[in-house]
Amino acid sequence: MPELPEVEVTRRRLLPHVVGRTIRSLQCSPPSYFFLTPPTVLQAKLGGKTIADLRRQGKYLLLHLTDGQRLLLHLGMTGQLFLEGSSSPRLLTLASHPEGGSPARFRPDHHTHLQLHFEGGFPALLFRDMRKFGKVRLIEKGRSDARLDKLGPDALTVTGELLFDASRKRRVAIKSLLLDQSIISGVGNIYADESLFRAGVRPTRVAARVTRRECDALARGLRQVLLRSIETGGSSISDFIGPDGADGGYQNERHVYARRGEPCVHCGAPIARVVVGQRSSHYCPRCQKR
DNA sequence: ATCTGTCCCTGGACGC
DNA sequence: TGCGTCCAGGGACAGA
Numbered sequence: 001m002p003e004l005p006e007v008e009v010t011r012r013r014l015l016p017h018v019v020g021r022t023i024r025s026l027q028c029s030p031p032s033y034f035f036l037t038p039p040t041v042l043q044a045k046l047g048g049k050t051i052a053d054l055r056r057q058g059k060y061l062l063l064h065l066t067d068g069q070r071l072l073l074h075l076g077m078t079g080q081l082f083l084e085g086s087s088s089p090r091l092l093t094l095a096s097h098p099e100g101g102s103p104a105r106f107r108p109d110h111h112t113h114l115q116l117h118f119e120g121g122f123p124a125l126l127f128r129d130m131r132k133f134g135k136v137r138l139i140e141k142g143r144s145d146a147r148l149d150k151l152g153p154d155a156l157t158v159t160g161e162l163l164f165d166a167s168r169k170r171r172v173a174i175k176s177l178l179l180d181q182s183i184i185s186g187v188g189n190i191y192a193d194e195s196l197f198r199a200g201v202r203p204t205r206v207a208a209r210v211t212r213r214e215c216d217a218l219a220r221g222l223r224q225v226l227l228r229s230i231e232t233g234g235s236s237i238s239d240f241i242g243p244d245g246a247d248g249g250y251q252n253e254r255h256v257y258a259r260r261g262e263p264c265v266h267c268g269a270p271i272a273r274v275v276v277g278q279r280s281s282h283y284c285p286r287c288q289k290r
Numbered sequence: 291a292t293c294t295g296t297c298c299c300t301g302g303a304c305g306c
Numbered sequence: 307t308g309c310g311t312c313c314a315g316g317g318a319c320a321g322a
Contacts, residue, residue, distance in 0.1 A: 002316095074317090075316095076299095077315050078315095111300090130301070132298075147318095170292080189315070189316090238314080278296090279315065
């Protein structure tokens with residue numbers, strides 16, 4: 001699922017293909033809760049506009065236009081943001097993917113909810129999302145957005161001190177705290193599990209009982225896994241692809257996430273799974289302290 | 291203020 | 307082969 005590293009990889013690689021481009025037209029799927037701004041409004045307000053910048057805030061991407069409007073994008077669970085002409089097996093359903101055959105070039109399907117076509121014949125920007133947990137919203141010039149306003153500091157800047165202060169008096173599991181976007185933004189299930197493993201802290205531990213030293217280790221672990229994932233192109237575990245259709249590489253380096261029953265890379269004990277706050281969590285029962 | 295449960299969605303895995 | 311059931315989960319929201 002797209003978390004900070006996947007969104008950042010998308011941003012960096014997309015940047016040279018969108019900045020300076022002028023939007024010729026938009027194609028949208030029918031209205032649904034995917035569109036916080038109705039498709040007709042997007043089409044009326046974005047046509048002819050030029051993209052000035054592409055920024056990231058937590059797991060959100062913001063397409064800045066030269067007239068001050070911003071297009072807010074969230075990839076949700078299964079969102080894929082990529083350029084026209086890309087090909088990847090992940091862009092096809094397993095059923096329609098020929099065994100062993102090389103994937104055909106992607107053609108927009110009914111999961112492709114947004115298409116930005118540019119002037120000058122450059123490849124269009126496509127937003128596909130099978131489960132529609134993603135979001136699109138137009139923020140008018142000078143306006144703010146409640147979702148963005150709520151976000152805590154970026155996970156790449158997180159410190160042990162911040163984690164320690166935020167977790168005092170909190171009775172939720174430390175894992176839930178890491179996933180709380182108002183505390184720190186950008187962390188999802190994969191990197192929460194991976195950073196907890198690095199810090200030797202069990203995901204179920206009550207937040208208030210995590211020591212200052214462990215908070216330091218957590219902040220350090222978080223930064224390490226996030227930076228390394230960005231370096232390797234993100235995690236392609238279920239649906240994530242880069243803007244050119246390429247897989248990331250971090251799924252091959254994860255230590256605990258979705259490795260239930262497999263041996264811990266440090267001690268060999270089988271990785272365990274437990275549900276924390278309705279989310280599956282993976283940990284080593286020997287290396288991560290209760 | 292904080293916490294828990296529910297909901298949105300759809301493809302894939304699995305059991306019969 | 308085909309059907310039904312369960313699962314995955316980010317984030318908004320309601321209710322305790």
